[in-house]
Amino acid sequence: MYDQPGGHAAIIDPVLDYDPKSGRTAAAAADRLLTFVHEQRLTLDWIIETHAHADHLSAAAYLQRQLGGRIAIGDRIGGVQRVFKDIFNLEPGFATDGRQFDHLFADGDTFAIGRLQAQAIAVPGHTPADMAYHIGDTIFVGDTLFLPDVGTARCDFPGGDAATLYRSIRRLLSHPDHTRLFMCHDYPPEGRAPQWQCTVAEQRAHNIHVHDGISEADFVQLREARDATLAMPVLILPAIQVNIRAGQLPPAEDNGTAYLKIPLNLL
Secondary structure, three states, rough: EEEEOOOOEEEEEEEEEEEEEOOOEOOHHHHHHHHHHHOOOOEEEEOOOOOOOOOOOEOHHHHHHOOOOOOEOOOOOOHHHHHHHHHOOOOOOOOOOOOOOOEEHHHHHEEEOOEEEEEEEEOOOOOOOOOEEEEEEEOOOOOOOOOOOOOOOOOOOOOOHHHHHHHHHHHHOOOEEEEEOOOOOOOOOOOOOOEEEEHHHHHHOOOOOOOOOOOHHHHHHHHHHHHHOOOOOOOHHHHHHHHHOOOOOOOOOEEEOOOOOOOOOOO
C-alpha cells in the first residue's frame, strides 16, 4: 500500500521463502517487493503483520535491513509469545512482551502512511492477537476471512476461539458495503482462479460460513466441526518460531548456525 509514486508505503505480511526439505531460506518473494519499492521511489514507513502466521515465515526483518521502516503487529502478541515460548522451550532471554517489534498497535490506533490515514482493528479468534488494518476504502483482514466461496479461518490454534472470531467478523462486516476486503490467502475451489479481494457486500451475501443470517451458535458449531478435521499447517513449527521474533531467525548457537526446534508428540 502506498500513497503515490515517490511517496510513502507500508508492506503487509511479507513472505520469506523457506524450503522445509533443506532448511534453507531465500528471499525471491521479498525481492520482488524490493524491486517495486525502488521502481516507485517509495519510502517504506511500515512493515505490518496481521498476526504471527502459521503457514509462512515472515520477511519483515529482511525487508527492514534493505529498506528501513518500522515492524509492527497487534499489542496482544505477548500472549502468543508466552504460549509458544513454552511449547518450543525457547531460550530464557526470549522476551514475551512484544519488544522484538518496533511498534505494537492497540485496537483503534490510527497511523499514517504518508498521505494515507490508517486504523488498526483488533480481530481475535483465529489467534488472540490478530489485527486488521483499515486504510481508505480498504481493509486488510488477515486470516479472519477468506473469499466467500471458501469461508473463514480456523480457530483451533492455541488461544483461538470460534465465538470470538464470529464477533470479529461481524465487526468487519459492519463497514459500508462497498468497502474492499483484501485476503491473506485464497484456496479456490476447482474451476476458479485465485483471487485476493472482495467487498463487504459480497461477504455478507455469500460467505459460506458467515453470511447474514448465520447465528453465532451456528457458526461455532460449523467452525469447530470443520477444525476437528484439519491437519496442522505444513510450516506451523518453523513459521511460528520466526514470526514471534518479528522475522528474525533464532540466535545462532556456538557453532555459528541457527536452528529451528521441532517439539515431538506435543501439538
